[in-house]
Amino acid sequence: MSESPGHVVIAPDKFKGSLTGAEVAAHVAAGLGPDVATVAMPVADGGDGTVDAVVACGFERVEVEVTGPVGEPVRAAYAWRDAPDTPTAVIELAEASGLRRLPAAEGASAAQADPSAHGGVRLAALTATSHGTGELIAHAVRRGAKRIVLGLGGSASTDGGTGMMRALGVRFLDAGGEELPPGGAALRALEKIDASGLLDVAGVEFVVACDVDNPLLGPNGAAAVYGPQKGASPGDVKLLDGALARLAAVAAHTHGLVGAIEHDGVVRPMGVAAQPGAGAAGGTGFAALAFLRADIRPGIEYLLDLLGFRERLDGARLVVTGEGSLDEQTLRGKAPAGVARAAAGAGVPVVAVCGRRTLGNEELNAAGIRAAYALTDIESDPERRMAEAGPLLERVAAKLAADWL
Template identity: 45%
Template sequence: MRVVIAPDSFKGTLSAPGAAAALSAGWRAVRPDDDVVAVPMADGGEGTLEALAAAVSASTAVPVRVPGPVGDPVDAVLLRLPDGRAVVELAATSGITLLPALQPRTAHTRGFGAAIRRALDDGATGLLLAIGGSASTDGGVGVLRALGAHFLDAEGADVPDGAAGLLRLAQVDLAGLVPTPPSGVLVLTDVVNPLLGPDGAAAVYGPQKGASTEDVPVLEAGLARLAALLPADPAAPGAGAAGGTGFGLLAWGAVLVPGAPAVAAAAGLPDALAGADLVVTGEGRFDCQSRSGKVPEAVRGLAEAAGVAAALVAGSIDASPDGYRYAVSLTELVGREASFADPAAALRRAGAHLAAVLP
């Protein structure tokens, strides 16, 4: 039997490669002669680069040092894929977890842009940009600055980094912006929010980045000034992703795409499913939102197209797992406390359980 193990991370407990390894070990403990292939997955947020590094054996991690979300240097990596493209993750360069304290008005994405520039300077033929986990609401201005754009006030001086600097924005100079690479730029996100308005970057995501009720109108006003000057559609689905970074990247010429299917393609999941009998996918919590572009549904859709049965493993299952041949809740299998205390052991148990009950 050929089994493909393709889970997302179990947020806060185990990475996607760790989850895939645990499920695979559990399965092999019961059926050691089966062909078990691990393809860790992600949806374009934090952990995307780690998942692809594990799934694509010929990939190469490249260390980079870039300005963090408030300017302090951070050490990160970008990933070179064997097809010539590079993967850059915003969370690792300009992410909210890099801040000791949230700074909604001054945090920026300059480091993310610096890592992208390094990938281009190293000859990347295309880019996969994972933009989840942002610390800022700067509309992608930091990224574009690192790529050669200038954002100026009425006197022609550079405006400060961060959302607050956008309030002084009067003109944009894109003449020095580096071109996109020949194979293009895919921005991976499962967010469909526009840049502005009640469903936009400031209103919906600003509070998650520390914005108070007084801050949100300030962030919105700055983004509105930016929207009037950059050649992109602020109403485009996903323009509000990562504090408006989606909008800035659209102005560069990037294309916003659903994250999980793009990661699956880059990881080689469609090829891995060819001839498989079963795919096992999962995430920390399977709920109604999981049906909207999350990893398990992306994997199940690819499996269905390939004529492969799918099984689901999740920490908890809070929505109907229609379409999965079998579903395992770790909470029901080992108990909530045990699943959090040792998630790898719980997933090994789940892998063994599936191997025992599925023909």
């Protein structure tokens, strides 16, 4: 695919809390001016905003009512491309099972007084479920998907993906043969996994698009690293890590999904549980690997390939990428770093726009980003930066154009 010679590819992630990736691209294009040919291609790394980015690049939005993280119905969407050879669905866990799908706390006073409430929502670290994500997968499979790309990030749950698998027909049973209640804490009582009712996914390729490399268990695992963000206390983290260990051990012992070793009388799950990415999204990566035989791919790199980013570089003179905050996380596989790596192969320079930055020029240059333009350069008031992000971004883009075009 070849675009007009000398065009600028605008490939930003969202500015969280203020602008979607598509809105960022539109404001940058406006700031560059009417005489600059642009190609807008919002991007995402598999986390929150992935469906919006993929839809902006030509996929169809499919909306479904599913189960939210604490059991209430929510309206969630996935992206669909009806390709003749490989019909593809892009499913973002955060759409159905994310923190943003939690019900609101009852007023600011509740959010301040209740330790399970945070950021205006009521957290449910021990009981939240990934069930709705499984319902999205089931809907896509029944629609005829032959490839399902599962973006992991922003989850409200630490249930090891068991909610997702319940929605696909797997049963998680206690010693009496009863179904366990939702959530990660309940897995402490897990005795048997019955996958005889698993939805027929033969012939469906599952790809996990993920930018984290955490294993399922331990100090770098799902509960320890991400549990506190979901309202888990230190005691809750210990409980959840033990519950996830129980899940992995039962999967090994009764279902043969992962290997295990016994040392000093303690069964320690190995294999899938130790794989990088198994701890993603509260352990949903583990379930995708173990039950759906998914491949885990670096989120931004896989999605850039899926959307044809490299083809858009043909004849380009500049790439503008960005996200809300250019910081240490950017360097660990986030969208701007992935865009810069991909553009480097084509010899196209990359600059970035952002709300704020904590990275120095040397760090940015090492990541392949030649320059960064932040809203903080022209507006010091954080409330105004959020409220007026679009117009401020157009001013920043005009400065970028003067420097590079």
